[in-house]
Amino acid sequence: MTYNNTVNAFILLCSEWDKERYKAESKGKKPSLGKAIFRAFGKAYIMLGLFAVVIVSDFFQNFKFIAHCLQKTNFTQDSIL
Numbered sequence: 001m002t003y004n005n006t007v008n009a010f011i012l013l014c015s016e017w018d019k020e021r022y023k024a025e026s027k028g029k030k031p032s033l034g035k036a037i038f039r040a041f042g043k044a045y046i047m048l049g050l051f052a053v054v055i056v057s058d059f060f061q062n063f064k065f066i067a068h069c070l071q072k073t074n075f076t077q078d079s080i081l
Contacts, residue, residue: 009040009041012041013036013040013041015040016037016039017031017036019036019039020035020036
């Protein structure tokens with residue numbers, strides 16, 4: 001992360017924390033840092049997680065296909081060398 005990105009993330013978190021404190025004070029509850037963090041960064045991490053699931057599932061689908069093909073061909077170590 002560059003310095004500007006770090007500062008922007010900090011400002012975003014501070015803004016969400018201020019909103020959370022205001023909402024909690026108006027309802028007479030304690031503010032939740034977890035809620036503020038989720039509102040600040042949750043959407044980005046959900047998208048990153050979905051992307052990772054798609055990439056990993058595609059990798060395993062390809063791996064299963066290759067393993068299936070290798071089982072059908074009866075390769076041995078001697079025939080490869």
